[in-house]
Amino acid sequence: MNVAREAMKILEENRRESSGNMYTLPSADHYPYQWLWDSCFHAIILARYDAKLARGEIRSLLSKQFDNGMLPHIIYWTPGILHLFRWGVEGTSSLTQPPMVAYAVREIHRRDPDIPFLEDVFPSLIAYYRYLLTVRDPMGYHLAGIINPDESGEDNSPRFDEPLGISHDVTLQEHLGKRHALVDAHRELQFDITRHMNDYFWVKDVLFNAVLVENLRALADIALLINRDDDSAWAGREAEAVAAAMRERMFEDGAYWSTMGKSFMKLKVDTWARFVPLFAGLYSATEARAAVEGYLKDPDAFAAPWGIRTVSKKEVSYRPAAEENDFSWRGPVWMAPHWFIYRGLVRYGFTEEARGIREKSVALLEHSGFRECFNPETGEAYGARSFTWGALVLDMQEDGDAS
Ligand code: GLC
Secondary structure, three states, X not given: OOXXXXXXXXXXXXXXXXXXXXXXXXXXXXXXXXXXXXXXXXHHHHOOOOHHHHHHHHHHHHOOOOOOOOOOOEEOOOOOOHHHHXXXXXOEEOOOOOOOHHHHHHHHHHHOOOHHHHHHHHHHHHHHHHHHHXXXXXXXXXXXXXXXXXXXXXXXXXXXXXXXXXXXXXXXXXXXXXHHXXXXXXXXXXXXXXXXXXXXXXXXXXXXXXXXXXXXXXXXXXXXXXXXXXXXXXHHHHHHHHHHHHHHHHEEOOEEOOEEOOOOEEOOOOEHHHXXXXXXXXXXXXXXXXXXXXXXXXXXOOEEOOEEOOEOOOOOOOOOOOHHHOOOOOOOEOHHHHHHHHHHHHHOOOHHHHHHHHHHHHHHHHHHOOOOEEOOOOOOEEXXXXXXXXXXXXXXXXXXXXX
């Protein structure tokens, strides 16, 4: 299989248009709608080939922004698989997802400069990040809270077992039931986020907040490009405030840990979130080296024959296979984590290691196809087919690097 050609083919086949909005389905069979962070990934990849399509993907995402600034994690452009509507309110989900949109917009502009596009989307972008820094941080800790594991993008990751009050042996169906119950509770509270956080689920997640830091920096860059110096200064300050709060509240024993509730209890389940701070430059050079040498490259922790495990093999919750051939964030390899880790490694100058991630990603796609996730030990594929995330290998290559 020619991986690059297959990636472009899937992106094209999964593209849809609805009421003038252009977007890409993560997978036509499993996910027949538009997803927030998936669309940011699509835009980052498309920016390399067709910036117009990338801009379209972003515009359709922003078109369903809530009045309070929130961007929903799913937009149900067309009716389809019914159970997915359980997340919804009037045509969209009531949740959000890791805030990658400013990064995607900056990337599109970097590859195909377009100031009017930046001016056009900026008000929506800043409204979204202001929402995350206010409504999602009612106590002013400078950490954005998530109210459902799905908002982390890692729906059933074991780092949410404790806040959900479930055991590590939970089945996928029981887990889904818990997450749906949270959405129902949210609806009953008439979407009062503060009450929901106090009464049901309030996690300050490492991935979500590291993504927030890096995206606030992207927002600061975008603001500067369109001469909004005050907004740029604000976003830059907020980025560093979130980074400082993460250091203060999450850092222990060489890693950042997600925390729950008012007490900031650390959720010490060792997942690939250990490597996400690399993406946002939150580790010192020494800490980064320790994370890479001591964990990323350790075959008994994260380094598996077919890629990077999403949960350390040392965790009791580690499950390399996905139940009922569905998806799982309890161990299997996913391509978006590979992409974040690749970007983090490049940032810190681990060029060889970054290349290794790309090579493993390509080998896995060649072996198992463009599927949702993969068994780290055997390469067996699970979940959705013609899943777009494999196309992220196209962005695991630096400009001018022909290897
Ligand atoms: C799964 C993933 C989530 C993704 C969605 C659509 O729910 O866990 O991260 O956004 O599928 O691809």
